[in-house]
Amino acid sequence: MVASVREILDKVRAEGRTALTAPEGKQICDAYGIPTPREGLATTAAEAVALAKEIGFPVALKIVSPHILHKTEAGGVLVGVADEDAVARGFDTIVADATAYDPSAEITGVQVQQMLTGGQEVIIGATTDPTFGKVVAFGLGGILVEVLKDVTFRLAPVTADEARSMLDGIGAAEVLRGARGAEPVDAGALANVIERVAALVTDFPEITEFDLNPVFATAGGATAADVRILVDPGKVTDPVRPSREEILRVMDRMMNPRAVAVIGASAEPGKIGNSVMKNLINGGYKGEIYPINPKADEILGRAAYPSIGEVPGEVDVAVFAIPAKFVAGALEECGAKGVPLAVLIPSGFAETGNVELQREVVAVARKHGIRLVGPNIYGYYYTPSNLCATFCTPYDVRGGVALTSQSGGIGMAILGFSRTTKMGVSAIVGLGNKSDVDEDDLLTFFEQDDNTQCVAMHLEDLKDGRAFVDAARRITKKKPVVVLKAGRTAMGARAASSHTGALAGDDKVYDDVLRQAGVIRAPGLHDMLEYARGLPLLPTPRGENVVIITGAGGSGVLLSDACVESELSLMDIPPDLDEAFRRFIPPFGAAGNPIDITGGEPPATYEATIRLGLEDPRIHALILGYWHTIVTPPMVFAELTARVVEEARANGIDKPVVASLAGDTEVERASEYLFDHRIVAYPYTTERPVAVLGAKYRWARAAGLIGG
CATH class of the missing domain: 3.40.50.720 (NAD(P)-binding Rossmann-like Domain)
Structure with missing residues (x-):
């Protein structure tokens, strides 16, 4: 397998070519078990007719030339050619059009190919990203691929599970599953093609871009109708690490x-x-x-x-x-x-x-x-050693959060936020121009540093994306890593000779590869800092069942919306649990999920429902929505909540609990009190506590820590 591909690629590069012909591409696909249609190369019209009869009508005809990459632009493609006379005429037409398009082009012949019909058109490809190296792509195919850009990326090579996750990673995933009564495609066959493409470009780093577009996916399998392979004619070297x-x-x-x-x-x-x-x-x-x-x-x-x-x-x-x-x-x-x-x-x-x-x-x-x-840079801090090697103000609140930034200004924001919130910090490190030491060096240290439980990083770029991913994959099995990646816009338009290359905008690749590495991506600076502050406080959830207990119906609706945004699953409350909650709430309240205890209830109602939510093993996390009333003032709510949660912890029950507090300024002090007792709480917002909980869940899922 490898030897035959090596022979083809060495020949192409020796000839100074950067692109393979379609027959060469098919040979490589055959070597790696990537399904392609029946086809053959014809050098005369008569040979084309004979091949078409052998393959079976209708067929597609495609010009084969090492100098013509864009066959359609050259008039070098005919599809649905239905009989012998049409094949003979088509052969002559294609050759004439290609010659007129580029008179100096060497014409190898015409590819006669089995026509594929039916199923769903998708694209499977790979490109060489300047940051991460070889990445594999999957998305909707055909003529809409660059219009809809419904595509997802993973770092190559990929595991079977990672390949399958790509099928669910596009917006049109439901189409593949059989929307509106259509037959679902063979997901296993598609994932297998993704795996094989990723293995190919990993084995042969001189392949710079690889396109299978379209791939026809049906209930019976997946077959690539067209293949395009580009190579680097120069020497390919790995970075020194x-x-x-x-x-x-x-x-x-x-x-x-x-x-x-x-x-x-x-x-x-x-x-x-x-x-x-x-x-x-x-x-x-x-x-x-x-x-x-x-x-x-x-x-x-x-x-x-x-x-x-x-x-x-x-x-x-x-x-x-x-x-x-x-x-x-x-x-x-x-x-x-x-x-x-x-x-x-x-x-x-x-x-x-x-x-x-x-x-x-x-x-x-x-x-x-x-x-x-x-x-x-501004220098760095490492609090376990009382080390303040910086010209900025000292910081000495020890804790488990390590923070890094490329920007001095962001570093000052990190310092100010840490001081204001009294966030316990193990390290704050400036990286600046990153002439040498960068994020993967620091992740390697923080992975084995017992003083660090969570890492948050602001970065504008990565010098060596693959080294970063390798380090991140190791540490995220044990500790959350939060990244704020500056520069969300895709790279500017560039001449790309393949669909995959054109689709690989910087931010989309970053987004998918960081998720693949188990990294939590923060949408903004404040989010990064709040994730860093809150994640170490929350225990790892043991399952996906989230329950909202609220004193205000409006808050319950907003909290539910926030759960959807944060990829959290609201528990479908079973009848016996529904009945148990109803024993503590007034008749005009609402069980179900959210559980609305209504705003006029005394502290005892909050206490009883929170205790029930903690003690029932089917519930894995609680979101509390508090509404300021004279019946249950903010600090009364905060103190009773902290007490009930601490009693549960003393009995071996430690679930994530977050709270949203609505009310007058007293809710600010109540939120601080809850934070001091390992309950992530915020005043005036329903989104932020849920976002922190969602970040904890994303990390726990990626680390494989959530059970059924």
Whole structure:
């Protein structure tokens, strides 16, 4: 199988071609078990007639030329050719039209192909994404593919389950299942073709784009009517990646350094080097701090050194607070000293157009085996080590959330939000230009970091999407990862020589591949921060049954809508449970789901219904909708809810509970109280608590943690 494909591709590339002919494409499909129609190559009209008689009428005729990629544009396709005379005339017409379209084109012959009819037309393909490498695509096919763009992507190769998930990942999934009485397609056959295409492009990375369009999917199978394959004639190389062990060795020294040097340390207030020194000292860092400044003997009570080479002991991290033009020279000295990691705070590199200077710095670092964080960053925090290696304000509320950002401005927002909400943080890391260390390095560390339970990342791009996915797949089995990806618009129009290439807009690929990796994608900055704050508080649900208990019918409707948006399943309440809830609510209330206890009920009604929701094992998560009344004031609701939930936890019942509080300003304090007791609660919104719960569910499903 592999040998025959290798022979074909080597021949094509040796000839300097970037596209395979249709017969070559069929040979490759045959080698990988991808079903195609019966067909043959005719070099004369007589041969075409003989082939058509053997295959059976009607047939399709297609020009075969290594120089004509767009056969339809060249007048090189005829379909539904019904008899011998029509085949003979069609052969001559196609050859004449193709020759007129490109007089210099080499005409190999005409492909005579069995006509496929019936079933549903879909597209299956693969393309080479600049961020993630080989991705496989599936969607509606035929002439509407680029109009409707109902397509989904996965990173290649794919598992059988991932291939099947693609069939459900398009808007028209119901069509494949047999809408309006139509016969459903053979989902197993379609998924099998997806798997084989993904395996092919993985085995042969020189294949840049692969199109099967249309694929005719019927109840009896799936057959590709047309194949287009493009290749890269040059050498294909994999990116160089450090091993997981090497990443962990350096990242551990970054987060738990025994000694930090500040290159450009200053005694002058207002200087970045002064702020970094103050934060390291005042933050409580217990390791050695070495200020580096050739013009000072002492800075903030610490002996200063003219260069890092004169520091008496080992240095794990060098924090740079000097102008960009001096960084390369100082980095050479770090290399001679054996410093494993440099944190480059200065700006003035690629972000301002000075790409060459950044390349020079990277080259120096690689020569000496130094990992670089930045440049153009605010530094980083790691609270378990009391490490505040930044010029920003200190932060010392320890917890399980690690946050990263490419942008300094977003970093400041992260810091401010964390401080305002008192969110417990394990790390805050700026990545800036990402000349070296990036998100997959940090995920590799956070995966095994016992101090981190959740990771939230703002990113504008990924240097190596496949390395990120590999790291994300590992960590998301144990801990949630939330990503805010800036730049949601698809890449601008570009000349694409295949349908798959034209459909692979940046954001759609990011969306599908991040989901494939088990990552939760946040729609906005505040969402990312709220997910990061709330997810560690919520226990993992044990099933899909969500129940809403509300004191206001209007809130119940909005909460139900939010559940649909957040991919949550409202439980179909069985009769015995319905009767149990009705014992606690007034006759004019409403059981079912949402359970409307009405607004005038006393605290006892809230308490009884919440307790029932927690104690019944068929219910897996609770959404509470509170309405401010004098009968049950906000803090009374908050305190009784926290008490009932804590009593359940003491008895081994720990379910996700979120709350939406509507009312006057008192609900703000009540929401804070609930958050302090591990109940995710927000005032004035029905959407946000449900969105956080939905994010928890998406992670738990991806990690395979939800039972029946």
